[in-house]
Amino acid sequence: MASVIPSKYMSTSPDFPVHFHGWLRIDKDGRCERFTGNQIEPPGTDLSTGVQSKDVVISLKSNVFVRVYIPKNTVHTNYKLPTLIYYHGGGFLVESAASIVYHRMLSLITAECHVVAVSVNYRLAPEHLIPIPYEDSWEAIRWVATHGNGNGPESWLNDHADLQNVFFAGDSAGANIAHNMGIRVGMDPVNDIKLKGVILIHPFLGGNDPIGREGQDEKHRQHKEFMDAMWKLANPSGVVSDDPLFNPGLDPRISSFGCCKILVCVGEKDKLRSRGLNYKKVMERSGWKGKIEVMESEREGHVFFLSNASSATACILRTRICTFINPIRSKA
Structure with a gap:
């Protein structure tokens, strides 16, 4: 390598x-x-948004936890909100649901989109190689589903989560996970959950053959080699970059994707932009019957919204996510 x-x-x-x-x-x-990814923010009440959060261990065996968010003034109400299950990025190697950048992002999304958010702290490679991050992510979905009858272990989900209005989302490696969870739900539907849409933000995808900018200049070629090496470190037993988990165009299950709409967000200066744009072509050719939309953030690089959440382009990105989740409320 x-x-x-x-x-x-x-x-x-x-x-x-x-x-x-x-x-x-x-x-x-x-x-x-x-x-990187070591700066942690504890759960609690976010002073800027009023969003409340708590950490909940979902597996005593693996110690996997989720961070649950609810909007301001929700705790004493009984109305249901769309449910967003979120997977953080970091190349399967770094970051966590407790990282300060993800805590701030999920607080903003929870407040602005008016959702219940469940941010999944899956285990990381190289200590926990693929498929463990996917299995942890799947376990989190099934844990959320236990609240479908209002008798699950977490009261915030029992009281406020509309599990017939569920969205998966993630950035970078988390977008990769969200995509693969969308396929898995389509192949193995989860009782008490209805997946309405999936949001892929700057998805970490690849393939052995370069596409777009990857084959046009040296910087993009080197970046592809670096991304491939990260994938190999997280998944040394896979078929390198043409593993269907990493190269969706080679996944024979892709037409079974478990919802009817996908939003793909790319950055104009992101070196993974070509993969995000190609993903739309892959889905449209796959036989999947849903609708896929692409949003591009001008002049922005990979996961720019984490380091500059108050920028105009980050605000526009979050607004687009909110509209995708709840178009009626966004027009109100």
């Missing part, structure tokens, strides 16, 4: 056989040290 990745992205040494610069390194004893 190291031999094909430019040294600006990755290096090796006797003490650190794997070193992804700026991301993580693995020492010779197998211990993983992460350099």
